Amino acid sequence: MTKARARWLLLGPAGLWYAALLVLPLAVVLVYSLGERAPAGGYAPALTLAQYANLGSRWTAFQNTLVLAPVGTLAALLIAYPLAYFLAVKSNPRWRTALLVLVIVPFWTSILIRSYAWIFLLGGRGIPALLADLGLGDIRLINTPFAVLVGIVYGYLPLMVFPIYVSLERLDKRLLEASSDLGAPPWRSFLQVTLPLSLPGVATGSMLVFILLMGEYLIPQMLGGGKVFFVGNALVDLFLQSRNWAFGSAMAVTLVAVMLVTVTLYMRFLSRIGAARDDVGLM
Amino acid sequence: MQDDNAPISRRKFAEELERYRKGSVSRRHFLGVTGLGTAMAVMAGAMPMLRPRGAHAAELGDRAVLATWPNYHDVENFAIFQKETGVATQVNVFGSNEEMLAKLQAGGSGWDVFVPTNYTITTYVDADLIEPLDLSKLPNYDAAAFDARFADAGTVNGKLYAVPKNWGTTGMAWDSTKAKAPFTSWKEFFDLTMTDFSGRTMVHDYQLTTIGNALKYYGYSFNSVDPKELADAEKLLLQVKPHLFAISSDYQPSMRNGDAWMTMCWTGEGKQMNRDIPEIHFALGKEGGEIWSDYYAIPKNAPHREAAYALINFLIDPQVNAREATAHGFPVADSRVNALLPKEVLADPILYPAADLLNVQEFGAAATLTDPNRAELMARFKSA
Numbered sequence: 001m002t003k004a005r006a007r008w009l010l011l012g013p014a015g016l017w018y019a020a021l022l023v024l025p026l027a028v029v030l031v032y033s034l035g036e037r038a039p040a041g042g043y044a045p046a047l048t049l050a051q052y053a054n055l056g057s058r059w060t061a062f063q064n065t066l067v068l069a070p071v072g073t074l075a076a077l078l079i080a081y082p083l084a085y086f087l088a089v090k091s092n093p094r095w096r097t098a099l100l101v102l103v104i105v106p107f108w109t110s111i112l113i114r115s116y117a118w119i120f121l122l123g124g125r126g127i128p129a130l131l132a133d134l135g136l137g138d139i140r141l142i143n144t145p146f147a148v149l150v151g152i153v154y155g156y157l158p159l160m161v162f163p164i165y166v167s168l169e170r171l172d173k174r175l176l177e178a179s180s181d182l183g184a185p186p187w188r189s190f191l192q193v194t195l196p197l198s199l200p201g202v203a204t205g206s207m208l209v210f211i212l213l214m215g216e217y218l219i220p221q222m223l224g225g226g227k228v229f230f231v232g233n234a235l236v237d238l239f240l241q242s243r244n245w246a247f248g249s250a251m252a253v254t255l256v257a258v259m260l261v262t263v264t265l266y267m268r269f270l271s272r273i274g275a276a277r278d279d280v281g282l283m
Numbered sequence: 284m285q286d287d288n289a290p291i292s293r294r295k296f297a298e299e300l301e302r303y304r305k306g307s308v309s310r311r312h313f314l315g316v317t318g319l320g321t322a323m324a325v326m327a328g329a330m331p332m333l334r335p336r337g338a339h340a341a342e343l344g345d346r347a348v349l350a351t352w353p354n355y356h357d358v359e360n361f362a363i364f365q366k367e368t369g370v371a372t373q374v375n376v377f378g379s380n381e382e383m384l385a386k387l388q389a390g391g392s393g394w395d396v397f398v399p400t401n402y403t404i405t406t407y408v409d410a411d412l413i414e415p416l417d418l419s420k421l422p423n424y425d426a427a428a429f430d431a432r433f434a435d436a437g438t439v440n441g442k443l444y445a446v447p448k449n450w451g452t453t454g455m456a457w458d459s460t461k462a463k464a465p466f467t468s469w470k471e472f473f474d475l476t477m478t479d480f481s482g483r484t485m486v487h488d489y490q491l492t493t494i495g496n497a498l499k500y501y502g503y504s505f506n507s508v509d510p511k512e513l514a515d516a517e518k519l520l521l522q523v524k525p526h527l528f529a530i531s532s533d534y535q536p537s538m539r540n541g542d543a544w545m546t547m548c549w550t551g552e553g554k555q556m557n558r559d560i561p562e563i564h565f566a567l568g569k570e571g572g573e574i575w576s577d578y579y580a581i582p583k584n585a586p587h588r589e590a591a592y593a594l595i596n597f598l599i600d601p602q603v604n605a606r607e608a609t610a611h612g613f614p615v616a617d618s619r620v621n622a623l624l625p626k627e628v629l630a631d632p633i634l635y636p637a638a639d640l641l642n643v644q645e646f647g648a649a650a651t652l653t654d655p656n657r658a659e660l661m662a663r664f665k666s667a
Contacts, residue, residue: 040406040653041381042388061666124542140482142542143529225529226488226665234666241381241490242658243388 026256032249041243051250058251061234062258064220068145068230069213072152073160073206079153080160080205085194087161088168100165103158111155115222118154122147122223143225151219156212160205167201168194203270207263214259231255343370347590350375350383350397352577353533354552355449357610364597370590378532379489380652387412387582394582395591398448401436401576402491402647408439414581415442420592423600425619433576433616436646445578446599449613451550452636452644453492453573456534456557456565458544466545469499469568473523476545481526483544485534490661491647492547492573493520493530499570506648513656520664530665538563551613554633558612565633567640574644576616 033051038044087099106114120126122141131139141147171194179189217232226233231251238248347370361372375394377383380403386392388410399407407413418424424446426434437445455472459465463479466472476484486493495505497516507513528543537543538556548556553565579595581588597603605623608615614634615621621629629635651657 037655039655040388040410041384041658057663058666119536123537123540125540226531227524227527227529229666234662237662237665239389240385241379241488242662243381243385244655244658244662 029249029252032245033253035246035249037244037246041245043245043249046246051247052254054247055250055254058231058234061229061231062254064145064228065214065216065231066258066262068148068152068220068228069210069216072149072156072213073210075149076153076156076160076209077202077206080157081164081198081202083157084161084164084168084201088165088171089194103161107158111218112222114155115151115219118147118151118223122150142223143227145224145228147223148220148228151223152213152216155219156209159208159212163204163208164198164201167198171197199270199273207266210266211259211263214255214262343368343590343593344587345369346371346373347395347587347594348373348375348393349594350377350386350392350394352377352398354535354555355398355611355613357607359610360598360603360606363603364594367597368590368593370587370593372594378487379491381490381658384412384652392582393586395585395587396594397580397582398577399445399580400647401433401578402649403652404436404445404578404580405439405649406652407580407582408444412583413444414583414585414588415444416446416581417592418443420589421446421596421599423596425617428618430616430618436576437578437580445580446595447616448577448579448598449551449608449611450574450576450616451613451634452567452641453487453496453547453549453575454553454565454567456538456546456548456553456563458538458541459562459564461544465564466566467569469496469570469572472545472547472568473497473500473519476523477526480545483528483542484523484526485529485531485537485543485546486520486523486527487532487534487547488530488665489532490657491651493664494657494660495647495651496547496568496572497523499568499572502570505571505573505645506651508650508654508657510656513660517660517664520660521667524664524667549613550634551611554612554631557633567636567644569640569643571643571645574641574646576646 032043034047034049036044036046036048036050083103087096087103091099119142122128124140124142126141128139128141131137141150175193175197176189179193180186184192215232216230217236220228220230220233224233235248235251235255238244238251349372351374353376356374361374365371380400383397383399384403384406387394387397387407399413404413429447433450434447437443437447455466455469457466457480461480461483462475466475472484486496494513494516497519498507498512499505500519501512501515503509503512503515507516529537531537534543534546534548535552535556538546539560548565550565553563556563557565579598581591581595585591598607599617601617601619601623604615604617604620608620608624608628612634615624
């Protein structure tokens with residue numbers, strides 16, 4: 001009895017936290033999403049699904065998010081993995097800490113200021129000017145999906161590098177020796193030992209980056225010139241410009257739902273890979 | 284402007300830096316600008332020994348938060364104001380009246396002074412978001428000195444809520460080295476955006492002007508809320524969108540570095556660019572467009588109300604206001620200020636367009652600010 005009571009007591013703070021900061025706000029958003037826009041903007045109570053019916057008009061924003069978030073995650077992964085591998089396996093241990101710090105250093109400056117730097121780099125007098133000097137003609141980068149992608153990869157790379165680094169760093173070197181003793185060439189040891197054992201890091205990193213990208217606002221705003229709209233941008237627009245809180249809430253609810261579905265699918269996919277790996281281990 | 288491919292010069296870079304220093308950035312940059320502004324205000328506030336002390340410091344408090352528009356003040360004036368009163372002005376910059384309204388509607392904006400445009404003031408009064416002004420605290424205001432056209436929107440139901448800041452027009456600015464002929468109409472603006480200027484034009488991130496000018500393309504009223512006319516405007520905007528360089532009210536950086544060749548443009552900013560880069564020209568649409576007047580006002584529940592009055596009173600002082608006008612280039616409706624400005628400024632065709640051009644321009648209408656169809660049209664256009 002006292003044990004049970006103690007358990008509830010201990011759960012209390014966390015439960016309160018969840019109720020006040022997660023359940024309650026979500027409930028408010030849900031209720032708002034069934035309402036209407038007040039005449040001068042804002043929220044007016046109602047019980048209608050009209051806001052959800054209007055979601056189709058923001059399809060492009062969903063499309064941009066659902067394409068650029070996974071592509072950005074993948075691109076970040078493809079760049080981060082070799083970097084993490086180098087840091088964890090190939091680099092001189094004496095320099096390792098210093099190199100790791102270098103990966104974090106950009107985080108010491110606001111992403112906003114770094115995005116400004118990219119505006120200049122990708123603008124007409126930056127990289128396109130260099131490319132034109134090389135005879136590659138008139139290439140425009142700023143305010144394109146590509147520019148947004150570059151910003152995404154640049155901004156989120158450290159979040160991807162660290163989990164992968166940790167999983168590679170912890171890797172038991174004896175396994176690699178065993179693999180080599182048994183006659184596996186380096187590429188095979190990598191594919192069959194290193195890569196599978198680093199997958200948890202890959203999964204964590206991808207999840208971190210992907211979830212943040214689904215709600216991204218700043219990078220598309222700065223490097224997309226208002227032309228590459230994410231759901232986050234459409235949301236900000238609904239609350240800060242057209243002041244349609246009801247529609248904004250419906251969109252937020254939809255984004256949460258989409259996120260839940262994609263993340264669940266992704267987790268399933270990962271656990272299946274994990275299971276497959278265990279099978280290999282048994283063999 | 285001549286050479287698109289030249290790397291950014293030291294001078295250009297200094298100019299850009301100067302722009303940031305002036306706070307000449309839109310909402311897009313609000314994080315940076317307000318972030319820096321806040322940091323500076325906080326730093327100044329945290330070091331009382333560095334803070335100049337004025338006679339009224341005690342009753343005014345140590346700061347005033349000003350919500351205003353890009354490129355719209357002389358920062359020197361804020362420094363002088365702080366020296367005289369001990370009040371540090373913290374500047375927040377906005378790109379549209381909708382955004383100002385949204386912030387005030389949401390509550391807790393923390394603003395002391397804001398700069399609404401003529402057509403929005405009745406909405407603020409209806410929503411009880413704006414404070415009637417106590418003229419005894421604004422001795423520098425002289426109603427007789429103002430052209431009524433640019434001052435009367437400040438009075439609603441016989442009560443004064445706002446005093447005039449500047450007036451101007453919304454036209455188009457373009458790089459004349461890229462154009463075969465000067466632009467004269469919104470029809471040309473949109474048509475050439477889809478051909479010669481494809482990928483090089485910017486429109487405001489602001490429903491009033493972007494939708495209004497698209498309406499003018501068809502010869503409709505700039506202020507139309509007629510669903511059929513709005514549908515035409517939407518069709519045009521969606522057709523133009525793939526040809527736009529960007530949708531943003533902060534067009535100066537892109538215009539100055541040559542990425543954009545043409546933009547919807549507020550008078551004073553057209554003048555600022557033309558002054559620095561003479562190849563950038565400015566014109567009004569001959570079919571019409573916007574003429575506007577901005578005002579200083581105090582929101583309800585302003586946290587530093589006394590400082591707000593002091594700041595407005597300071598900024599409408601003719602000497603101070605003349606320095607403001609010299610810095611930002613926007614026309615002033617106050618005859619006392621115009622008496623202090625050089626003759627050539629008052630004769631400038633960008634700032635003071637010919638009467639026949641000016642007469643076809645329309646003041647924004649209150650209905651456009653709250654019309655749900657215009658708001659949704661703009662949001663759809665942006666997320667298309």
